[in-house]
Structures are given as structure tokens and as C-alpha cells.
Amino acid sequence: MEKPVTLPQIFPxxxxxxxAGIFWMILAAAVMLTLLILLLPQQIFLAISNYLQILTALGGAAAIGFLHFRYGHRSVxxxxxxxxxxxxxxxIAWYVNVALGLRAQVFPxxxxxxxxxxxxxxxxxxxxGLKRKPCSRQLLTGLLVLFLIIPVGILFTSGFTGTTLVxxxxxxxCGSLIITALSRGLTERPFLLAGTVLFAVAxxxxPVREMFFSTNSLLSVIGTFVVAGxxxxxxxxxxxxMETLDAGPRSG
Incomplete structure (x- = not known):
């Protein structure tokens, strides 16, 4: 009789x-950096935030890819x-433009x-990659309306331009991402839901900062929101x- 595959055999x-430890440390760094926003010179804060965002995104891509090749069975x-x-x-392309002095051409x-x-x-x-879960249609519709109030208001007050369209x-x-997360049961997976919401809110x-508050240094905090998300x-x-391993191989 064939022995069952155990966790150490599939993923040490x-x-x-x-x-997990690396990304817990990154999360802690994002929290600490947020608390230091009023103490650090803006250029230093932005430099640390920018590098941390890129490191987290590319490191996250590598980590998730590694999880997929080791575990598989999850199309997400x-x-x-x-x-x-x-x-x-x-x-990276955004910050290259900024470094070249082309910030005014970055957005949109x-x-x-x-x-x-x-x-x-x-x-x-x-x-x-995730099964649909029961969720109030009224809640999802209400959230979509709430998310679109600000951009629709900007469209009507500032006119239809490339900036307002973007x-x-x-x-x-971002609104669609949050609504999809709720409809796919991320309330049962608090880390994924919290990260998704932080990322989307950032x-x-x-775009509102880029349009109206580009000189407001406090709004640089969105960089740490992205890192934490x-x-x-x-x-x-x-x-x-890990949940996939506990349940055995499956797809979707």
C-alpha cells in the first residue's frame, strides 16, 4: 500500500x-515606517518606502510562484x-520616470x-481560484456605488479628461477587487482580506493624491499601505x- 505524502516531503x-518569517518582518517594517512618517525627512521616507514596495512585490511574486510549484492544485x-x-x-517604471525628473508625465x-x-x-x-460564497447582493451593490461616488464626482466636476478617466x-x-474578495469568501481568510483591502484602498x-494633493507629504503613507497589503x-x-495540503489535492 502506497504511503501518504506528508507535509515535509512536499514542502520542508x-x-x-x-x-512566512520574511513577510512578517516586512509587515513589521511597514508598520514601523508608517509610525516614523512625521519624524523622517520626506525624501528618506519615500526612498525606503519605494524600495520596500518593489522588494515586497517581486519577492511576493517569487514566494507565491514557489508555493505554486511546490503545492500546485490552486489556480489562484x-x-x-x-x-x-x-x-x-x-x-519600477514609475520610479525610473520620477528619478529622470519626469514626475509630471507619470500620471496618468x-x-x-x-x-x-x-x-x-x-x-x-x-x-x-476560489469558490463563490454566499454574500448579500445588496451589500455588494452598495459597496460598488460607494466606491464609484468619488470618481464619478470628479468626472462631473473636472470634466472628461485622461486624468479623470484613469x-x-x-x-x-479596486472596488471590483474588494467586491470579488468578499464574494469569494475572503472573510474566512483574514490575512488575504486585510491585505486586499489595504492594497485596494491605497x-x-x-489617483486623488496625484490630482489634488501631490505636495501633501502625509499621503506618502499609501506606500506603506501597499507594502503591508x-x-x-x-x-x-x-x-x-497549507489548507490545500490538509484537504488533499484539488483544483480551483
């Missing part, structure tokens, strides 16, 4: 602890790894399309992979 316990993982990687590459632009696409890919990851797309993508604040999502995907 030390490896999963190491990955390759999509999520792709979303993290796309976001990281788009973010093709880079924003890459970031918005990464948010939508993450939404597809949840749709394809702002609408950010809100639509990119609802971002990405780190929490990786921790959530680790838990999801």
Missing part, C-alpha cells in the same frame, strides 16, 4: 517558516504571482495601465496552500 517545514497562485510581478515592474500614463492591469489580474486570480479606472478596479487614494496577501496565500 523550514522553508514555509522562512517565507499563478495569477496572483503574475499580478505581483506586473505590479512590481510597473512600479501607460505605467498606470500596468498598475490597473495588475489589480484586475489579482481580481481574476480570486475569481478563478482615476475612474483605479476606483473601478490605490483609491493614489502585499505582505499580508503573501501570508494569506501561504495559509491557503
Amino acid at each position: 517545514a523550514g522553508s514555509v517558516r522562512l517565507i 497562485l499563478p495569477y496572483a504571482a503574475g499580478a505581483f510581478a506586473l505590479w512590481g515592474i510597473s512600479n 500614463g501607460l505605467i498606470d495601465m500596468g498598475i490597473i492591469a495588475s489589480i484586475l489580474v489579482l481580481m481574476v486570480a480570486y475569481q478563478n 482615476t475612474f479606472l483605479y476606483f473601478f478596479a 490605490f483609491m487614494i493614489y 502585499l505582505a499580508l496577501m503573501v501570508l494569506g496565500f501561504i495559509g491557503l496552500s
Whole structure:
């Protein structure tokens, strides 16, 4: 009789602890950096935040990809790894433009399309990889209306321009991501839900900051929101992979 496959054979316990430990440390760093926003010079704060965002996104993509190849059986993982990687590459391009003194040309632009696409890919990851769970349709509809009030207001007060359209797309993508997360039962997976909400909220604040408050240093805190959101999502995907092992091989 064939012996059952055990956890150490599929994924050494030390490896999963190491990955989780790294992202717990990143989460702690994001919290500490947030608390230091009023104490650090803005340029230093932004530099640390920027590097940490890119490191977390690309490291998260690698970690999720590693989980997929070791565990498999979860179609959410390759999509999520792709979303993290796309976001990281788009973010690198954003900061390259800023470093070249082209900040005024950064928003809106093709880079924003890459970031918005990464948010939508993450939404597809949840749709394809997690089963739909019962959720109040009225709640989801109400949330969508709530998420779109600000961008629709901006469209009508500022006119239909490339900037206002991209702002609408950010809100639509982030709102859709949160609604998808709720409809796919992420309330049962608190790390994934908290990370998703932090990440989405950061990119609802971002276009508004770029349009109206680009000189407000306090809004630089969205960078640490992104870091914390990405780190929490990786921790959530680790838990999801362990859940797969406990239940045995499955797909979807």
C-alpha cells in the first residue's frame, strides 16, 4: 500500500517558516515606517518606502510562484504571482520616470495601465481560484456605488479628461477587487482580506493624491499601505496552500 505524502516531503517545514518569517518582518517594517512618517525627512521616507514596495512585490511574486510549484492544485497562485510581478515592474517604471525628473508625465500614463492591469489580474486570480460564497447582493451593490461616488464626482466636476478617466479606472478596479474578495469568501481568510483591502484602498487614494494633493507629504503613507497589503496577501496565500495540503489535492 502506497504511503501518504506528508507535509515535509512536499514542502520542508523550514522553508514555509522562512517565507512566512520574511513577510512578517516586512509587515513589521511597514508598520514601523508608517509610525516614523512625521519624524523622517520626506525624501528618506519615500526612498525606503519605494524600495520596500518593489522588494515586497517581486519577492511576493517569487514566494507565491514557489508555493505554486511546490503545492500546485490552486489556480489562484499563478495569477496572483503574475499580478505581483506586473505590479512590481510597473512600479519600477514609475520610479525610473520620477528619478529622470519626469514626475509630471507619470500620471496618468501607460505605467498606470500596468498598475490597473495588475489589480484586475489579482481580481481574476480570486475569481478563478476560489469558490463563490454566499454574500448579500445588496451589500455588494452598495459597496460598488460607494466606491464609484468619488470618481464619478470628479468626472462631473473636472470634466472628461485622461486624468479623470484613469482615476475612474483605479476606483473601478479596486472596488471590483474588494467586491470579488468578499464574494469569494475572503472573510474566512483574514490575512488575504486585510491585505486586499489595504492594497485596494491605497490605490483609491493614489489617483486623488496625484490630482489634488501631490505636495501633501502625509499621503506618502499609501506606500506603506501597499507594502503591508502585499505582505499580508503573501501570508494569506501561504495559509491557503497549507489548507490545500490538509484537504488533499484539488483544483480551483
